[in-house]
Amino acid sequence: MVTIFTTPLATPSQLSTSPSQLVGIPESIEQKLRLVACRLIQAAGILMELPQPTISTAILLLQRYYLTTSLITSPLLQTCLASLYLSSKLTEHPQKPRDIINIFKYLLSPASPLHPPHLLPKLPENEEGTKKRSQKNLYYVSEGDYTALKSLLLSTEAKILRALGFNTTVNLPYSLAFNYLQSLGVLSSTSTPSSPSPPSNPSNPLQHSKLISTTFAYLTDLLCSPSQVYLTHHPHELAVAGIYLAARDHGVKLPERWWEVWDVERETLGFLVVVLRGGTYGHDGKKVWIVEEGDFEEVDGGEVVAIGAGSVEKEVERLRDL
Amino acid sequence: MSSKPKSRWDTETAEDAAEAARRKAEKEAKKALKLEKARKAEEEAVAAAARRRHEDGEQYAQQSLAVSDEPPSKRRKVSAEPGDDAATSPRRKKHASNTANGDRDTGEARLLRFPAPEIKPCNSVDDYEPLNRIEEGSYGIVSRARHIASGEVVALKKLKLEGETDGFPITSLREIQTLMAARHANVVNLREVVVGEQLNQVYIVMDFIEHDLKTLLDDMPEPFLQSEVKTLMLQLLSATATMHTNWIMHRDLKTSNLLMNNRGQIKVADFGLARYFGDPCLPLTQLVVTLWYRSPELLLGAQKYGTAIDIWSIGCIFAELILKEPLFQGKSEIDQLSKIFELMGVPTDEEWPGWRRLPNSKSLRFPRTKQTTGHLLRSKFPLLTTNGVSLLSSLLSLDPSKRITAEEALKHPYFRDDPKPKSEAMFPTFPSKAGQEKRRRLNSPSAPMRGDAPQLFGEVGLAGRSGLFAGLEEEEVGGGFSLKVH
Numbered sequence: 001m002v003t004i005f006t007t008p009l010a011t012p013s014q015l016s017t018s019p020s021q022l023v024g025i026p027e028s029i030e031q032k033l034r035l036v037a038c039r040l041i042q043a044a045g046i047l048m049e050l051p052q053p054t055i056s057t058a059i060l061l062l063q064r065y066y067l068t069t070s071l072i073t074s075p076l077l078q079t080c081l082a083s084l085y086l087s088s089k090l091t092e093h094p095q096k097p098r099d100i101i102n103i104f105k106y107l108l109s110p111a112s113p114l115h116p117p118h119l120l121p122k123l124p125e126n127e128e129g130t131k132k133r134s135q136k137n138l139y140y141v142s143e144g145d146y147t148a149l150k151s152l153l154l155s156t157e158a159k160i161l162r163a164l165g166f167n168t169t170v171n172l173p174y175s176l177a178f179n180y181l182q183s184l185g186v187l188s189s190t191s192t193p194s195s196p197s198p199p200s201n202p203s204n205p206l207q208h209s210k211l212i213s214t215t216f217a218y219l220t221d222l223l224c225s226p227s228q229v230y231l232t233h234h235p236h237e238l239a240v241a242g243i244y245l246a247a248r249d250h251g252v253k254l255p256e257r258w259w260e261v262w263d264v265e266r267e268t269l270g271f272l273v274v275v276l277r278g279g280t281y282g283h284d285g286k287k288v289w290i291v292e293e294g295d296f297e298e299v300d301g302g303e304v305v306a307i308g309a310g311s312v313e314k315e316v317e318r319l320r321d322l
Numbered sequence: 323m324s325s326k327p328k329s330r331w332d333t334e335t336a337e338d339a340a341e342a343a344r345r346k347a348e349k350e351a352k353k354a355l356k357l358e359k360a361r362k363a364e365e366e367a368v369a370a371a372a373r374r375r376h377e378d379g380e381q382y383a384q385q386s387l388a389v390s391d392e393p394p395s396k397r398r399k400v401s402a403e404p405g406d407d408a409a410t411s412p413r414r415k416k417h418a419s420n421t422a423n424g425d426r427d428t429g430e431a432r433l434l435r436f437p438a439p440e441i442k443p444c445n446s447v448d449d450y451e452p453l454n455r456i457e458e459g460s461y462g463i464v465s466r467a468r469h470i471a472s473g474e475v476v477a478l479k480k481l482k483l484e485g486e487t488d489g490f491p492i493t494s495l496r497e498i499q500t501l502m503a504a505r506h507a508n509v510v511n512l513r514e515v516v517v518g519e520q521l522n523q524v525y526i527v528m529d530f531i532e533h534d535l536k537t538l539l540d541d542m543p544e545p546f547l548q549s550e551v552k553t554l555m556l557q558l559l560s561a562t563a564t565m566h567t568n569w570i571m572h573r574d575l576k577t578s579n580l581l582m583n584n585r586g587q588i589k590v591a592d593f594g595l596a597r598y599f600g601d602p603c604l605p606l607t608q609l610v611v612t613l614w615y616r617s618p619e620l621l622l623g624a625q626k627y628g629t630a631i632d633i634w635s636i637g638c639i640f641a642e643l644i645l646k647e648p649l650f651q652g653k654s655e656i657d658q659l660s661k662i663f664e665l666m667g668v669p670t671d672e673e674w675p676g677w678r679r680l681p682n683s684k685s686l687r688f689p690r691t692k693q694t695t696g697h698l699l700r701s702k703f704p705l706l707t708t709n710g711v712s713l714l715s716s717l718l719s720l721d722p723s724k725r726i727t728a729e730e731a732l733k734h735p736y737f738r739d740d741p742k743p744k745s746e747a748m749f750p751t752f753p754s755k756a757g758q759e760k761r762r763r764l765n766s767p768s769a770p771m772r773g774d775a776p777q778l779f780g781e782v783g784l785a786g787r788s789g790l791f792a793g794l795e796e797e798e799v800g801g802g803f804s805l806k807v808h
Contacts, residue, residue, distance in 0.1 A: 009438035064441050089492045090499070092598070097488075154489045158521040161490055162444045166498050166515035166524075169439075234436050263434040 007171040008164075010067050010231040019070035026319055029296075029312065030066075031226050033076055036290050036305045037062055038224040040080050043114065044103045050093055052220060057170045058087035059223050060230055061160060067231070068163040074156060075309040077292070080104060081149065082156035090168050097150045102141055108292040108307075109139035116289035116304045177215050177239035180262060184243075186211060186252050214246035215239075218276055227275050233268070240264040241272035348473040444517045447525050450478060461594045466530055476513060477530045483522040490524075493594060498526065500570045500596040508561035510581060510591040531589050532754035535639075536578035541752075545646040548710075549744035552737055554588055555640055561590045562636060563728035566629045572596050573610040574769050575635035577642055586749025595769055603628050609770040611635060613658050614648045618669075619722050621659045623681035623775065630722035633731070637717030644703060656686075656778050663688065666720055667696045674721035682778040709736040 020030045038059050045055030061083040065074070081100055088095040106112055110120050141149075161168070181187050187208045219242040222229055229238065240259045247254050259269050287302030294306040296315045306312070450467040456477065457464045467478045481494050501512040513527040535554075539545070546554065558580065565572060573595040581589045595610050605625040611617070617634030619627055641649035650665070652658025663669075668688045669677050677683060697718075699711050706714070713736040716726040726734070737743060 006436045006438055008441045010441055014441070067441055068443055085489065089490075089495055094492060155521055157489045161524075162517050162521075165442050165444050167439060167441070167502065168495065168499060169502065231441075234438065236436075260433060263436075265433060 004171055004176070005234055005236050007169060007235055008064070008167055009234070010064070010228075014067045015228070015232070018066065019068060020066065020072070023070045023072050024320070025071055025312070025316055029315060029319070030071065032288075032296075032305050033071060033307060033312070034063065034066065034228075035224055035226070036288065036307055037076055037080050039114070039288065040104065040107055040290065040307075041084055042224075043107055044080075044084060044100065047103050047106075048095060048099060050088065050095070051091070052216070053172055053174065054087050054091040054093050055084075056172050056174075056220065056223055057091055058084040060170050061087055061164070061168070063228055063231055065160045065163050069159070071312065072309070074159060075312070076307045077104065077108075078149070078152040078156045079160070081153040082160055085153055086157050086160060086168070087170075090170070097153050098146065101146055101149045101153065102139075105141045105145075106139040108290065111136075111138045112290075114290045116291065116299065116302070118299060119289075119291065119294070119304070171235045173219050173235040173239035173242065174216060176235050177219060177242050178212065180239055180243055181212060181215065184254055184258060186247070186254065211246055211250050211252060214249055215242040218242040218245050222272075222276060225275055225278065227278075229272060229275050233272065236262050237264050237268050237272060241269055241276060244269060244273060245276055345473075352473065444515055447478075447516045447518045447523065449516065450476065450525075450527070452478070461592075475530045477528045478516075479526040479528065481524045481526065483524060486522070494524075496597045497593045500565075500598065501526075501593045503568055504561075504565050504570050504593070504596075506561050506564045506590075508557040508587065508589055509565070510589040528591070529589075531581035531583045531591070533582045533584075533752060534578050534591075535580040535582055535588060535643075536576070537755055538582060538752060539577060539642065539646050541755075542646070546643055547741070547744070549741040550749065551640070551643045552741075552743035553586065553746060553749075554643060555636075556732065556737060556743055557588050558590070558636060558639065559728050559732050562632055563732060565590075565596075566632070566728055569598050569600070570596055571599050571629055572632050572635075574612060574615075575632055575639065576612050576615045577639055577648075580639070584749075584751040584754075586744075586746035599628065608775040612769050613652055613655070613767045614638065614650055616658065617722065618659065618662055618666075618720050619677075619680065621655055621662075621778070622677065622683045623778070624722075625681075627722065629727070630725040633717055633725050633728065634722075636728070636731075637714060640714055640717060641703070644706065659686070659778070662720075665698055665702060666718055667698070669720045674724075677721070686778060707736070707739055709734070709739050712736070 018030060021027060041058050041062065042055055045052075045058065058080075062079055065079060065083065081097075081104055085095065085097060085100055088100075107114055109115065219238060222238060222242070240262055241264075243254075244259070257266075259266070289299075289302055289304045291304060291306050291311075293308040293311050294304065295311065296306055296318075297304045306315070449470055451470050453466040453468055453475070455463065455465045461479075462482045463480045465478050465480070466475060468475050481491075483490070483494075498512070498515060501509075505511075510531060511529045513529065516525050516527055517523055518525070558575075562572070562575070572590065572593065574592060575590070579590065579592040581591050583589070597606075599606070603626050606627065608620055608623060608625065608627075611620060611631060615635040615638045617627075617631045620631055638649050650658060650661040652661050667673075671678070697715055699706075699715050699718075703711060703714070713726075713731065713734045716724075716734075717731065719725040
């Protein structure tokens with residue numbers, strides 16, 4: 001039963017030279033686009049009320065896919081659509097291509113909270129009714145757009161499967177983390193028949209649910225981390241790192257060298273903790289705005305990332321000229 | 323095949339000869355390759371040993387590459403991490419000094435390392451050379467092929483994706499996922515998935531297995547011996563136990579999905595209906611399992627079901643191994659139910675509490691007298707030992723919650739009785755039909771297709787139960803041709 005502990009991992013050479021960098025996309029842009037993809041998928045998943053494992057699976061499929069394919073051959077939007085579609089099937093929460101396309105179109109429209117405020121189209125100053133209607137028009141998907149996007153979605157899905165060798169195993173750390181917390185005896189006194197919970201533990205039920213949600217929050221944050229640790233570490237290692245930080249945040253004391261019980265090396269744990277505390281991309285409090293076509297630009301309080309294939313190429317050109 | 327019916331065995335021998343010649347050539351090529359490899363390996367070993375002396379950490383680096391990939395400055399930062407447990411700080415210092423040489427495990431607990439599968443694209447189907455077609459079904463085409471580089475003969479299953487409008491079908495995703503997860507000596511080995519030029523050309527590559535149990539049973543002059551049945555059952559049960567502990571339901575166990583090689587091993591195949599299940603179970607489709615192997619709760623329309631449906635199928639397979647023909651050969655859902663109740667008895671409320679609440683049982687009328695309850699396995703299987711009948715009746719328990727699990731069945735006293743299970747090596751071998759020629763169309767209903775589950779109406783006739791000589795005409799199987807057993 002090694003299966004739930006192992007997940008396909010990237011090789012060092014895959015990580016050091018990504019196909020996108022080989023075709024001339026600078027690492028900074030690749031990182032930005034990857035972050036934006038995570039944001040979009042996460043937001044779409046929340047709007048569609050999908051469970052987090054489905055969303056996480058989609059993000060990981062996308063990250064794995066870009067280990068073997070460049071952002072030029074497979075532009076970001078269609079890959080986001082396809083990986084969410086595929087993961088919804090893999091995790092038995094199938095969604096319609098129509099819904100996924102509508103949601104992403106909304107997220108990229110000026111009506112979305114992800115849209116940069118300074119680029120909002122000037123609305124005619126009319127009464128509320130027309131304003132609402134024109135808001136809706138902002139993310140209306142025409143039949144032609146839909147058909148084109150759907151065929152892109154389906155072909156990209158097939159490409160993702162091929163690029164991954166049809167190995168779609170994604171083992172996530174959430175359930176392992178929950179099991180580990182249970183067996184550490186920090187969740188509640190009844191959940192651990194074998195080991196009595198250490199007396200130092202404040203057994204306050206509120207804290208228990210907080211401990212779990214903080215652990216899960218760390219694990220979800222880690223998905224969008226620039227170091228892509230989900231591609232380099234097995235789920236048990238990630239689970240232990242999440243628990244470590246969550247337990248420290250809540251002042252829960254754990255037994256000495258508890259991580260060794262789950263075969264995690266101190267070094268690995270330490271590395272993951274650094275990654276976790278490093279946070280996600282937007283560490284300096286900058287907001288990231290997303291548009292489909294447009295310019296990459298820095299505005300006060302944030303930066304704009306354009307995900308359209310044309311915009312990416314333009315930005316690459318611009319950086320090359322600098 | 324129908325175009326050249328009389329030259330069946332002739333072509334086979336011709337193909338055989340060609341095959342033998344090719345094999346010989348291959349063997350020689352392999353030998354040469356092996357010698358070359360051995361020489362290279364030796365050179366490499368020397369080089370590797372030298373390298374290892376320089377950096378002990380190499381092994382470690384291979385296994386958890388991320389840590390070693392990071393620049394050392396980052397690692398040191400780890401040990402300077404504030405707020406670490408006070409109790410562990412002395413060891414931390416030791417660690418900090420140790421980081422450079424990678425010899426971290428000395429004097430500490432030995433930790434398990436998990437190998438990681440690589441993320442790599444599919445190979446091309448052009449790596450394989452087609453040999454002959456084995457079988458064609460609704461799910462796709464299975465053919466025999468040879469891996470050109472290694473010369474190994476494999477089975478290629480081409481998925482039918484032409485009519486798909488929703489992208490890659492969820493059933494095929496499940497098939498590949500479950501087959502990858504269910505690694506077991508008695509589950510057919512998935513080698514890889516290869517693709518053709520077009521996006522809808524996807525092939526599953528599996529080990530080639532010579533026979534399927536259905537064809538074998540049809541063609542054997544004598545049924546399997548008791549000792550052989552025990553071995554086969556143990557293999558089937560242990561494969562099923564592994565699947566079930568991995569949260570996989572097969573949902574289409576039947577003799578034609580059990581492959582058998584010439585070394586006395588059976589392999590569970592065709593995961594086309596398999597899927598992951600959870601606990602508590604969710605409503606799942608009722609349209610699973612080929613009719614003859616379908617359990618009563620599915621026939622009665624239960625929407626929530628579990629691994630017990632696989633166990634029922636195993637019970638049917640067990641009986642089929644003994645009888646040499648399927649146990650319940652219903653012509654329709656309702657006929658299937660009546661055949662089941664004929665042999666196993668109409669369930670009483672004590673035997674199966676709550677069965678009357680299942681959707682389809684309300685619209686059915688059952689003749690219920692004293693004679694119609696309780697099973698008649700003893701008289702149907704006069705030569706089976708008491709423990710054998712006990713195992714069969716617990717596999718075919720009408721109430722799914724009382725049905726034995728695969729784990730429990732493995733420990734059943736039947737397998738400890740004499741005759742003992744026969745060793746795999748002692749199994750007879752048979753000429754392979756799949757290996758050289760097209761197989762006969764199987765005379766059994768196929769797995770259910772997608773669609774609405776049928777509603778059952780009408781009366782369940784239990785005619786066969788009353789007559790003393792009923793079913794006599796089915797006892798003797800007609801002559802037909804039979805294969806010579808070596």
